[in-house]
Amino acid sequence: MSRNLYIVPHDLTEVGNTALDYALFLGTHVRTDIMLLHLVDNKAKIAATEAKLWDIVKSKTVPTNVEMFVLVTVGDIFTDINKIANREHAQLILMGTHGAKGFQKLTGSFAMKVITSCDVPFIIVQKETKHVDIKNIVVPIDLTKESLQIVSPAGDLARIFDATVHVIGEKHADEGLSQQTKNRVLLIRNKYDEKGAKCEVNLLPSSGSYSKKVMAYVKEKNIELIALAYHSESLLPQFDNFAQSLITNDLKLPCMIIAAKQSGNLYF
Structure with a gap:
């Protein structure tokens, strides 16, 4: 059976966790891989950031039909998220709107700039977004x-x-x-x-x-x-x-x- 791939750009903030939680919630309903993605501005930051993201993964309850991956790479959010999503044949990107660090305060227009740079559908969540069954x-x-x-x-x-x-x-x-x-x-x-x-x-x-x-x-x-x-x-x-x-x-x-x-x- 083919698997989906969901990408969660995570900026090490609370709203990044909200986006990950929502992806895991979807993963209880569909067989999928989830890639936790973070873009850095130089290679020296990769190892430490990977360790932080894996710590986040370990703190979560991951459904049995979900495989988790972490990718930290040098790049720019307005160009490289789309390249990675296309390369990995992602079906969906889940992203929070209020991340402040690597995502330049993704509120409103900044979030739209990321969305319009990509070919893949997004689900945008806010820090207070709850994961309830979608009817x-x-x-x-x-x-x-x-x-x-x-x-x-x-x-x-x-x-x-x-x-x-x-x-x-x-x-x-x-x-x-x-x-x-x-x-x-x-x-x-x-x-x-x-x-x-x-x-x-x-x-x-x-x-x-x-x-x-x-x-x-x-x-x-x-x-x-x-x-x-x-x-x-x-x-x-x-x-x-x-x-x-x-x-x-x-x-x-x-x-x-x-x-x-x-x-x-x-x-x-």
């Missing part, structure tokens, strides 16, 4: 094909937990935009049927802040994880702020996010 995932989309690139990874996660994916968008008074939305919904429903994932679709009123409407929906439906595709050409105004508000949401929920590629046929 409901929300996927906010817009009218761009790029926004649909999260549909497949969110569906894969949903199947692991037998969760329901809630795909949400906004209603449109314009007939053309309304038809585009209906086409998107049909496409997504067909995709989730193929994957064997449960799906609900809800269109929210067109007025008001989309991020506030998303979070209101999250509270109403008891969502455990938010998933979205980040793309700078989004039709949503101020999408950078929208994405950052979701990865640092006040409910401290984990957020799956992928840097969307320019359209074509990449959206699934």
Whole structure:
């Protein structure tokens, strides 16, 4: 049976442990390897950092179907995480948002810079993020094909937990935009049927802040994880702020996010 690989960039802070704990939690549900990754600025720091990371591993309860690895290497977080993830064929990167040492205060824009440098989906956690079984995932989309690139990874996660994916968008008074939305919904429903994932679709009123409407929906439906595709050409105004508000949401929920590629046929 093939194994997954999850990478956890760990900066030797508490939020790094939160990201590792969440990866281990996922490892109780899926057969996976977990690589604890730290990038240093010179080789002299490698041995001592490796020892610290192995001490962290030894302090954790590792599920029997999880293999742990440590990699400390010279590199830069904005270029080398992606190279390592691609080289190792990683399925997922789990990262905290408030690490201060090697991760240059990964709050908001810094986290987005790391995410957009990578091809692999992320799950972003905050220090207070809890690991609870995922029964409901929300996927906010817009009218761009790029926004649909999260549909497949969110569906894969949903199947692991037998969760329901809630795909949400906004209603449109314009007939053309309304038809585009209906086409998107049909496409997504067909995709989730193929994957064997449960799906609900809800269109929210067109007025008001989309991020506030998303979070209101999250509270109403008891969502455990938010998933979205980040793309700078989004039709949503101020999408950078929208994405950052979701990865640092006040409910401290984990957020799956992928840097969307320019359209074509990449959206699934």
